[in-house]
Amino acid sequence: MLRVAVPNKGSLSEAAIDILTEAGYRQRRSTKDLALTDPDNEVEFYYLRPKDIAVYVGLGTLDVGISGRDLVLDSHAEAEVIVELGFGRSTFRFAGPPGVAGSVKDLGGKRIATSYAGVLADHLAENGVEAQVVRLDGAVESAVQLGVADVIADVVETGTTLRQAGLEVFGEPILKSEAVLITRNGVTEPPKGLEQLVRRLQGVLVARNYVMMDYDIRAEAVEKANALTPGLESPTVSPLHREGWVAVRAMVPRADAQRIMDQLWEVGARAILTTDIHACRI
Numbered sequence: 001m002l003r004v005a006v007p008n009k010g011s012l013s014e015a016a017i018d019i020l021t022e023a024g025y026r027q028r029r030s031t032k033d034l035a036l037t038d039p040d041n042e043v044e045f046y047y048l049r050p051k052d053i054a055v056y057v058g059l060g061t062l063d064v065g066i067s068g069r070d071l072v073l074d075s076h077a078e079a080e081v082i083v084e085l086g087f088g089r090s091t092f093r094f095a096g097p098p099g100v101a102g103s104v105k106d107l108g109g110k111r112i113a114t115s116y117a118g119v120l121a122d123h124l125a126e127n128g129v130e131a132q133v134v135r136l137d138g139a140v141e142s143a144v145q146l147g148v149a150d151v152i153a154d155v156v157e158t159g160t161t162l163r164q165a166g167l168e169v170f171g172e173p174i175l176k177s178e179a180v181l182i183t184r185n186g187v188t189e190p191p192k193g194l195e196q197l198v199r200r201l202q203g204v205l206v207a208r209n210y211v212m213m214d215y216d217i218r219a220e221a222v223e224k225a226n227a228l229t230p231g232l233e234s235p236t237v238s239p240l241h242r243e244g245w246v247a248v249r250a251m252v253p254r255a256d257a258q259r260i261m262d263q264l265w266e267v268g269a270r271a272i273l274t275t276d277i278h279a280c281r282i
């Protein structure tokens with residue numbers, strides 16, 4: 001059986017369970033369940049802290065897991081990213097009281113609070129900066145006000161928590177993160193069921209990120225229209241009963257659909273429709 005680690009709590013948990021459910025796997029009913037077997041798909045799911053998931057996968061105890069890119073890097077585990085899952089996006093940034101520093105180069109000798117000590121230490125070393133890392137488990141934003149640190153390095157999503165603490169980001173983002181599917185580094189023979197899991201997850205991502213677009217157009221304008229809707233491989237062009245007209249069908253990125261519909265209208269397309277894709281294998 002394929003052994004899969006799933007975040008049990010925190011920002012990634014619900015979305016991870018959603019994407020696995022959408023991909024056709026059974027998921028736990030209660031947040032108290034520690035593990036669940038899906039016999040039809042021959043998969044076992046283990047619900048673990050996202051910070052620990054890279055450790056289990058890196059050691060080979062579990063075959064594959066969902067975690068955050070920042071957590072994987074922080075753990076220094078022997079794990080590699082095989083699919084970017086498009087949720088749980090965040091940036092990891094420095095912040096402090098206004099004017100305290102402008103970039104990482106100003107942090108020599110300062111006290112920096114973080115719950116991502118691995119990521120922070122790597123970043124300081126890359127920049128040749130020696131500072132004191134104060135390891136905390138959470139609520140890092142309060143560390144400055146409470147006097148244990150001069151600045152912080154923390155996850156920023158909307159920035160609301162920083163504003164509440166009277167802190168401002170400074171310097172370049174240290175890294176950008178999102179939820180990722182990871183396996184152990186350098187696995188030569190993928191475990192049974194992994195390829196299917198990856199294909200299913202990629203199918204969900206495509207179904208989420210693309211829509212199907214259909215339209216009718218005069219045959220002489222079809223090349224212009226196809227340039228706007230090249231599809232993933234190539235658009236389907238079929239004859240219409242009405243002479244001189246064709247019907248075109250292609251997948252387009254969901255985020256661009258309205259702009260593409262305007263442009264198709266300009267080149268003469270009519271009856272332009274978009275529909276959701278529920279599932280696919282590409």
Ligand SMILES: Nc1ncnc2c1ncn2[C@@H]1O[C@H](COP(=O)(O)OP(=O)(O)OP(=O)(O)O)[C@@H](O)[C@H]1O
Nearest residue numbers: 009010011012050068069070088089090155157177
């Ligand atoms: N607003 C957010 N706060 C924290 N982590 C976030 C946020 N948005 C996305 N993430 C990502 O979620 C992962 C952290 O999940 P984790 O469960 O450890 O933290 P959490 O949501 O802060 O939970 P908790 O602190 O309650 O344990 C990281 O990959 C992080 O980049």
Ligand SMILES: O=P(O)(O)OC[C@H]1O[C@H](OP(=O)(O)OP(=O)(O)O)[C@H](O)[C@@H]1O
Nearest residue numbers: 138139140155156157158159160161162
């Ligand atoms: O930019 P924002 O949208 O405000 O989100 C980022 C904040 O959310 C998380 O805190 P969480 O609520 O998980 O508490 P914690 O600090 O104790 O982990 C994270 O650690 C940041 O503090």
Ligand SMILES: [Mg+2]
Nearest residue numbers: 010137138139
């Ligand atoms: Mg947190």
